[in-house]
Amino acid sequence: MTIAIITSEAVPFSKTGGLADVTGALFKEYLKMGIEAFLFVPLYKKTWEMFKERITDTGIEFDIPLGKATRKCKVFSALSNVFFISNEAYFGRDELYGTPYGDYPDNDQRFSFFSKSVLEAFKRLNIAVDVIHCNDWQTGLIPLYLKTIYSKADVFRKTISVITIHNLGYQGIFPPQTMDITGLGWEFFNMEAVEFYGNVNFLKAGIVGADIITTVSMTYAKEILTSKSGFGLDGILRKRADRIFGILNGIDYDEWNPSADRFLPYTYDRNRLSGKRKCKLKLIKHCTLDNVDAPLLSFVGRLSSQKGIDIFADAIPDIVAKGVNIVILGKGEDYFHKLLDSIKKQFAERIFFYSGFDEAIAHIVYAGSDMFLMPSRYEPCGLGQMIAMRYGTIPIGRRTGGLTDTIEDGETGFLFDEYSSSSLISCINRALKVYEDKGVWQRMIKNAMDRDFSWQRSAARYLKLYREFSRR
Numbered sequence: 001m002t003i004a005i006i007t008s009e010a011v012p013f014s015k016t017g018g019l020a021d022v023t024g025a026l027f028k029e030y031l032k033m034g035i036e037a038f039l040f041v042p043l044y045k046k047t048w049e050m051f052k053e054r055i056t057d058t059g060i061e062f063d064i065p066l067g068k069a070t071r072k073c074k075v076f077s078a079l080s081n082v083f084f085i086s087n088e089a090y091f092g093r094d095e096l097y098g099t100p101y102g103d104y105p106d107n108d109q110r111f112s113f114f115s116k117s118v119l120e121a122f123k124r125l126n127i128a129v130d131v132i133h134c135n136d137w138q139t140g141l142i143p144l145y146l147k148t149i150y151s152k153a154d155v156f157r158k159t160i161s162v163i164t165i166h167n168l169g170y171q172g173i174f175p176p177q178t179m180d181i182t183g184l185g186w187e188f189f190n191m192e193a194v195e196f197y198g199n200v201n202f203l204k205a206g207i208v209g210a211d212i213i214t215t216v217s218m219t220y221a222k223e224i225l226t227s228k229s230g231f232g233l234d235g236i237l238r239k240r241a242d243r244i245f246g247i248l249n250g251i252d253y254d255e256w257n258p259s260a261d262r263f264l265p266y267t268y269d270r271n272r273l274s275g276k277r278k279c280k281l282k283l284i285k286h287c288t289l290d291n292v293d294a295p296l297l298s299f300v301g302r303l304s305s306q307k308g309i310d311i312f313a314d315a316i317p318d319i320v321a322k323g324v325n326i327v328i329l330g331k332g333e334d335y336f337h338k339l340l341d342s343i344k345k346q347f348a349e350r351i352f353f354y355s356g357f358d359e360a361i362a363h364i365v366y367a368g369s370d371m372f373l374m375p376s377r378y379e380p381c382g383l384g385q386m387i388a389m390r391y392g393t394i395p396i397g398r399r400t401g402g403l404t405d406t407i408e409d410g411e412t413g414f415l416f417d418e419y420s421s422s423s424l425i426s427c428i429n430r431a432l433k434v435y436e437d438k439g440v441w442q443r444m445i446k447n448a449m450d451r452d453f454s455w456q457r458s459a460a461r462y463l464k465l466y467r468e469f470s471r472r
Contacts, residue, residue, distance in 0.1 A: 008138035043084035137172030144209030172202030216381035217402030221246030250455035263363035283368030287352030303332030308375030314421035389448035
């Protein structure tokens with residue numbers, strides 16, 4: 001079986017968030033399994049700066065029509081199975097999708113161009129694949145293109161398309177004139193196709209066109225069929241419910257390995273946990289926090305209301321009053337940066353807040369913390385809780401999406417239901433009560449470290465699904 005992963009970002013080449021971790025790790029896992037796999041990503045400015053010594057020009061270039069205009073595409077490659085779609089005007093920018101002031105206004109052009117260029121590249125490279133696996137709205141046009149504009153191309157004669165919804169809250173919504181840029185006929189501007197409340201919806205194109213629709217946890221696959229969690233697409237998703245499957249993401253066990261983590265001052269495993277205690281002491285010293293014996297609660301992630309920062313911030317005074325130290329590492333909405341800065345000043349000896357992201361600090365936070373907080377409003381999958389468990393740090397999360405599927409309440413972590421600071425505080429109090437019993441807490445640490453969140457398991461499930469639909 002031959003598989004191509006199409007994505008707007010993938011580690012190690014480009015990254016703004018979890019999408020890059022997931023697509024890069026899945027590609028890596030397929031190669032490890034001996035699968036013939038290809039990866040297609042844009043050639044961003046940052047990608048070129050980091051990898052120009054390894055990237056070569058294939059010599060393939062062609063024009064891509066975008067409405068009345070045409071744009072030149074050049075195809076570059078690395079490692080013989082990674083291909084980069086290049087256009088300096090579209091991808092030679094400082095950021096991937098936009099600036100702190102908002103998205104790039106021509107993202108409809110940029111990702112229409114990327115989607116068409118990928119399919120043209122397949123033809124010119126003469127690569128026939130069994131599966132084209134797309135990810136999120138940036139590649140949403142591809143499944144519909146395969147059913148329309150590219151339906152007669154020999155290279156795609158046996159190809160099935162998959163789209164993975166990593167977060168339904170991001171859909172790629174653009175004004176109606178974007179139809180001309182996509183090259184799709186206006187007959188597709190209707191509620192059964194790409195039209196969405198008078199606009200064009202790229203993710204909806206993928207949902208309508210794909211042979212298989214996956215999302216990143218079993219619970220989230222059910223949640224998106226409801227009006228509460230469907231972000232306006234629940235109707236079309238319910239019509240395609242027989243094609244929707246939930247497959248949990250995994251984490252890269254080479255990168256996230258407490259027994260061989262290059263970022264940790266002390267390594268450890270489930271049978272040798274003394275290194276974890278030493279990491280905690282190092283972390284507390286780095287963060288200049290009081291009382292090394294106090295429970296240490298951490299948060300690593302995007303500072304947004306989706307991640308529950310509003311209820312977390314409301315709960316902080318009560319959490320600190322219980323004798324807990326808090327470490328927060330993240331960046332995001334300006335409002336939450338200012339709010340957390342203000343709270344940090346009130347509790348300077350109990351709270352450490354790092355505004356931004358630092359990989360080395362993140363690793364030691366996962367290792368040195370006792371508990372890891374994920375109070376999300378909604379969470380399609382979540383990687384933080386899996387990484388935390390890998391490092392023997394007990395997750396506290398809201399019962400939603402992938403948190404429901406990965407955290408076993410009272411066994412490997414703690415869950416709460418209502419989205420409120422009072423429910424969060426009650427859940428933390430439950431965790432603190434167990435924390436006092438060192439024997440039970442040690443057992444929970446080992447339970448958490450025993451769980452398998454490797455990509456090997458998730459990749460096997462994808463392969464099974466591909467094969468099932470390839471036979472139809």
